[in-house]
Amino acid sequence: MELETNVVAHAFGSSRLRLANTDVLVAVKIETDVPSVDQPDEGKIEFFVDCSANATPDFEGRGGEELATEISNSLTSAYRSTKAFNLSKLCILKGRKCWKLYVDILLLECGGNLYDAVSLAVKAALWNTEVPRVLSVNLDGNKVEMEVSENVQDCVKLDIVSAPVMVTISKIGEHCVVDPSAAEEQCATASMVVAISQDRFTTVLQSGSGSLHPSTLKESLKLGLEIGSKLDQALIEVLRQRPAKKQVGFLM
């Protein structure tokens, strides 16, 4: 597994993850926005997945759209809980202004196990994201004026310790397999994706057609929890070891 952060110069945060044959590039951009009416003290986060035609010829034109929608929907469900990702930290002025994070994910190569790779890359990119520090906010009539720190280095990091990590579990024959390759995914009878954040499940969904026996379901949930927690810890350790600015490729 190889992970690089800060690879895209124009983005506020980015990462590139290479997991066996799967290659994912994530970039985070930040814009200001007006918070939604039902959640006035929370920021917004939006995921957009693009399956590039580089990955497989099948993705040419609109071929990869279904897969892209599925992955972005699963990420939205995973990050929906406040406990997973605290959106209130993104608020600048309650009801008036907030930060909106656009997380753009580019699939460069699809070698199976897309959900895991994408969630790890997103977590790394968010860790790498620097939100400009807001020095002051003024409410002038109806207009909001805010002063952002001029210093590029002066920024706020996001707290992503509890950001979810996804694990794909496939049922092949009698066994539950984690981290399936493309060939294994094809012959799985059923597969599900679990998003784990700090020993808890943020979202569980099935990613292929096929039904499960209840005991298999429970077994795979347990397996997913174990693996997810380990993966999460390993990722955080690696991210913490590395200093924020350098561009270095790590081999886990």
Next chain:
Amino acid sequence: MTKPLICVPGQRLCILDKIHESGQGTYERQGYIYSSLAGIVDVVDKEGVKVVEVRSTGEQTLVPTQGDIVTAQVTILTQDFCKCVIKCIGNTVLSRTYRGMLRREDVCATDKDHVQIYKSYRPGDVILARVVSFSEFSFSKGNALTINSYQ
């Protein structure tokens, strides 16, 4: 007249053994015969074996499969094939029509090279054909016998 036995999909009908066999509208799983439609159970005696079938009350959902005899109407003709619209499967008239294609080679069993499509069919003809295979989004037919051919 016995009261008809009604069943729902997934209902276990009987044990699968030498006497009982699963017919249309049923499937076998783990040694039992289950129903796959909501309808009436029928047990048909066929050569000493009881075939368990389920018939649904409304229109049967019929889909053309290999070997079916279908009634179709010719729409487009070219040198190599003619496109048609399948209107009936066997004796059932379809509520939704399907597309089919008849290739030049399949028009006549004998003398395949000298067949001329233009001389055999005209758009609007109703033909009887057998489904040979699935290919692309349409299926080819073979051994067509024309009902209304031009003179």
Next chain:
Amino acid sequence: MEGKQRSNVKFVFLKCGVVSQAKGSAYFEVDNTKLIVSVYDPREIPKKTDYSSKGELFCIFKYAPFSCPNRRAHQPDADEKQHSAIVKRALESAVCRHEFPNFQVDVYILVLENDGSALSGAITAAGIALAQAGIPMYDTITAATLAIQGTTKLLDPTLEEETLCTVATHKSDTEIDYDSHGIIVLAMLSTHEQISEFYQLGNLDLETLNESVNILMNAAKDIVPLVEKCLVDYVTKTLKSNAES
């Protein structure tokens, strides 16, 4: 909300054969949630060039613009697309897809009034509509929704309860630690004891999840007699009218 446990399924009303033009249809009502499902005959898959040995299901899940407290746009948004994908996956395990290869069966779901648990209602109703349409299925499919907030578990939540359970709350006023919360939708094939779709949102730990799976399975099984009765009634009615005509 405090300390409320509801582990009995609410009163459900099911009727099939409601849309005369559709091959199969069903109407589902529970409390204030009302929805209609229509199923149409298999048709050729448009724009498909390769051959597949299994048929396809095409599901569209739509909220009517007047169904929710805020008016919804006509264009399907991300939520509706995700629900369509979930219903499709749930139904795929139930339908005998090898009986109509290269064809697709259309399932259209319209929610007339949304007061929570529309997704599970849609799956149950779609199962009935498919059975009535004569599409071969492996089993009757039923679904149930469970909403969890802290220690309270509610079956078939209303819209208000659903929105409450998507928000994390503090364990108590003094603790900063968040509590478990979430919504789980489970679809099951009862005779074969297979779970065909499992969808969870929120933040839950493993034991809560395992307990919820058990509760949901029992709830889904409770709905099965209703589904069977609805289908049997429909078959008897058609038989009678066939005999009279």
